[in-house]
Amino acid sequence: MTTSASIRERIPFIMRDLAARYLPAGDLHQGETALAKIVAEREDPFLVLISTILSQRTRDEMTERASRQLFAKYDTPRALADADPGDLERLIKPVGFYRQKAVQIQKVSRVLLDRYGGDVPATYDELIALPQVGPKTANCVLVYGFGEPRIPTDTHVHRVSNRLGLVRTKTPAATEKRLMRTVSKEYWLHINELFIRFGKDLCRPIGPQCPRCSFTDFCRFYPRTKWGKLVSKTARRAQVHRSRRPSRTHD
Numbered sequence: 049m050t051t052s053a054s055i056r057e058r059i060p061f062i063m064r065d066l067a068a069r070y071l072p073a074g075d076l077h078q079g080e081t082a083l084a085k086i087v088a089e090r091e092d093p094f095l096v097l098i099s100t101i102l103s104q105r106t107r108d109e110m111t112e113r114a115s116r117q118l119f120a121k122y123d124t125p126r127a128l129a130d131a132d133p134g135d136l137e138r139l140i141k142p143v144g145f146y147r148q149k150a151v152q153i154q155k156v157s158r159v160l161l162d163r164y165g166g167d168v169p170a171t172y173d174e175l176i177a178l179p180q181v182g183p184k185t186a187n188c189v190l191v192y193g194f195g196e197p198r199i200p201t202d203t204h205v206h207r208v209s210n211r212l213g214l215v216r217t218k219t220p221a222a223t224e225k226r227l228m229r230t231v232s233k234e235y236w237l238h239i240n241e242l243f244i245r246f247g248k249d250l251c252r253p254i255g256p257q258c259p260r261c262s263f264t265d266f267c268r269f270y271p272r273t274k275w276g277k278l279v280s281k282t283a284r285r286a287q288v289h290r291s292r293r294p295s296r297t298h299d
């Protein structure tokens with residue numbers, strides 16, 4: 049695959065490579081992100097919603113720890129709405145802004161009870177109208193809670209998509225819109241899980257592990273890395289060397 053390959057040609061190549069690397073059975077439920085693990089154990093949109101709120105501005109390991117502690121005691125909107133706020137704070141303390149998040153998850157649980165009889169709504173517009181639910185959270189609930197194809201876009205998905213030349217955008221929100229126009233729907237369910245895994249494992253924000261990556265031929269960021277610079281320096285030297293060699297004559 050070269051730089052001249054179109055974005056539509058690149059996407060199947062990228063998705064196949066990442067699926068082979070991170071999802072040997074191609075199964076979203078075998079994922080390693082906190083959300084994928086929660087879903088693997090219990091397919092419950094409510095737990096996905098609460099975990100996603102807890103994950104905001106928080107590392108994945110902390111989200112998983114807090115979610116497990118919380119759901120061991122409170123795992124329904126009614127139980128969460130009636131919980132002692134101090135107990136909630138204690139259980140979700142591993143996540144950032146745990147005091148505000150304790151208030152928010154109680155608030156959203158009460159809204160679910162009041163407006164939806166304790167169910168989580170299954171449409172983007174209804175989800176986005178819930179307290180503390182933005183586009184990324186709504187899309188995570190749709191993908192992981194309801195299996196509906198969407199592209200939740202966090203900073204990893206945004207960075208990886210830009211480096212791979214799939215989009216040229218400034219914000220995760222713009223990346224999400226662009227990806228939804230460019231990427232065939234058959235890949236939407238897996239993009240979030242695969243790009244996050246890739247963004248944490250190889251395509252890290254600082255110090256990406258390019259020698260282990262299959263996308264150096266068309267990655268926009270690679271030429272700016274130490275490996276990319278070394279490759280172009282070597283290529284330049286070889287060119288100079290060739291140009292200095294006396295040309296052969298055939299007389």
Ligand code: SF4
Nearest residue numbers: 251256258261267269
């Ligand atoms: S070549 Fe490096 S920067 Fe580019 S996608 Fe791969 S790991 Fe990321």
